[in-house]
Amino acid sequence: MEIVIIGSGIIGLLSALTLTDAGYKVTILARDLPKDDSLDWASPWAGAAIYPHPDTGGQPLQVETFKYYWALAHRDPTSSVQVVKATEYYDDRENDDSIWYKTLVPRYRRIIAKDLPSGAKIGFTYQSMTVNPAVFLPWIKKELESRGVQFVRKTVKSLREAEHITGCRVIVHASGLGASGLANDKNMVAIRGQTMFVETDFDETSLHQGSHYTYVIPRMYTGGAIMGGVSQPGNLSREVARELRSDILHRTRKLCEGSFDSVDLQRDVKRDIVGFRPYRKGGFRLEVEGNVVHAYGFGGLGYAFSYGAAQKVREMVDSLVRKQL
Numbered sequence: 001m002e003i004v005i006i007g008s009g010i011i012g013l014l015s016a017l018t019l020t021d022a023g024y025k026v027t028i029l030a031r032d033l034p035k036d037d038s039l040d041w042a043s044p045w046a047g048a049a050i051y052p053h054p055d056t057g058g059q060p061l062q063v064e065t066f067k068y069y070w071a072l073a074h075r076d077p078t079s080s081v082q083v084v085k086a087t088e089y090y091d092d093r094e095n096d097d098s099i100w101y102k103t104l105v106p107r108y109r110r111i112i113a114k115d116l117p118s119g120a121k122i123g124f125t126y127q128s129m130t131v132n133p134a135v136f137l138p139w140i141k142k143e144l145e146s147r148g149v150q151f152v153r154k155t156v157k158s159l160r161e162a163e164h165i166t167g168c169r170v171i172v173h174a175s176g177l178g179a180s181g182l183a184n185d186k187n188m189v190a191i192r193g194q195t196m197f198v199e200t201d202f203d204e205t206s207l208h209q210g211s212h213y214t215y216v217i218p219r220m221y222t223g224g225a226i227m228g229g230v231s232q233p234g235n236l237s238r239e240v241a242r243e244l245r246s247d248i249l250h251r252t253r254k255l256c257e258g259s260f261d262s263v264d265l266q267r268d269v270k271r272d273i274v275g276f277r278p279y280r281k282g283g284f285r286l287e288v289e290g291n292v293v294h295a296y297g298f299g300g301l302g303y304a305f306s307y308g309a310a311q312k313v314r315e316m317v318d319s320l321v322r323k324q325l
């Protein structure tokens with residue numbers, strides 16, 4: 001049985017992985033493909049860190065994803081997936097009751113109050129993973145090609161067009177922000193992000209959430225780290241905003257007290273990055289509609305949900321195929 005996937009971002013790619021695991025033949029149609037540097041898709045521009053999220057729901061999907069990347073980091077580090085120490089701070093809660101993943105992640109540990117940076121109410125550390133998209137996306141594409149997956153560069157105007165081109169009777173729709181057109185989804189919103197790639201030895205990942213959203217994510221194979229973050233819903237500006245660079249550095253210095261005091265914006269920032277997160281009001285969509293399996297709207301958490309979402313895609317494809325037989 002042959003399945004067509006629209007989209008070659010992290011969601012489409014890992015869906016191809018779970019589908020080929022289950023014995024399906026897969027063709028991917030996509031406008032943008034791994035190694036493309038365009039701002040029209042999100043996946044190359046992520047940090048990316050695997051941070052489970054306390055408040056979004058979809059916990060089983062995040063658990064499966066955590067386990068997938070954990071195993072991959074140990075099985076094949078050339079994938080760019082690496083285990084790192086993660087630190088999270090929050091200023092919008094008094095205790096860690098909402099941190100449901102404290103019993104999932106290895107080496108979870110609360111940070112005592114006197115060691116918290118100013119402004120943080122709680123903090124904790126554990127072992128998590130980072131992914132370097134510039135390495136991982138081509139790596140997974142190669143793995144899929146060795147399983148016979150065909151990649152076709154194609155912009156489709158409708159879901160039907162994908163069916164006509166390939167003759168496939170089951171369609172997986174993973175087009176990210178493309179869903180506003182292809183699924184006529186009025187709830188899609190692009191959330192603008194801006195980060196900078198900084199030369200540094202810092203090799204842990206840290207995150208602050210609550211009144212601001214700030215993070216540092218080391219990138220394997222590079223000698224540097226991504227610093228962010230910025231979250232601007234509906235802002236489609238593709239230009240780097242110079243004024244945000246010093247704001248980001250100021251916040252990451254507070255986040256990792258002492259670690260970036262000598263970072264110089266002129267000298268050490270090797271690249272500024274702008275990207276658009278495919279956010280969906282009301283939450284991500286994993287749902288069957290006719291002969292289409294929708295899988296999009298993961299906002300700023302596409303990597304953290306990716307493998308769990310892809311497993312769910314395979315289950316939905318199985319149920320459609322059983323119905324059609």
Ligand SMILES: Cc1cc2nc3c(=O)[nH]c(=O)nc-3n(C[C@H](O)[C@H](O)[C@H](O)COP(=O)(O)OP(=O)(O)OC[C@H]3O[C@@H](n4cnc5c(N)ncnc54)[C@H](O)[C@@H]3O)c2cc1C
Pocket residue numbers: 006007008009010011012029030031032033040041042043044045046047048049050051154155156157174175176177178179182192193194195217274275276277278295296297298299300301302303304305
């Ligand atoms: C600055 C930044 C930092 C981030 N950091 C993290 C992080 O640390 N951790 C994390 O989990 N997530 C992070 N994210 C979010 C993550 O990048 C996204 O959630 C994820 O990449 C979405 O993947 P996707 O496959 O749904 O969509 P995309 O990567 O956007 O892929 C969509 C695919 O559909 C194709 N497509 C669209 N329309 C059409 C069409 N009409 N015809 C054919 N093909 C089409 C595109 O070409 C592309 O191949 C970050 C995002 C940004 C911008």
Ligand SMILES: *[C@@H]1O[C@H](CO)[C@@H](O)[C@H](O)[C@H]1NC(C)=O
Pocket residue numbers: 232235236237241244
């Ligand atoms: C979009 O964001 C940039 C960078 O912060 C800012 O300069 C610009 O004014 C914003 N545009 C809109 C329409 O809000």
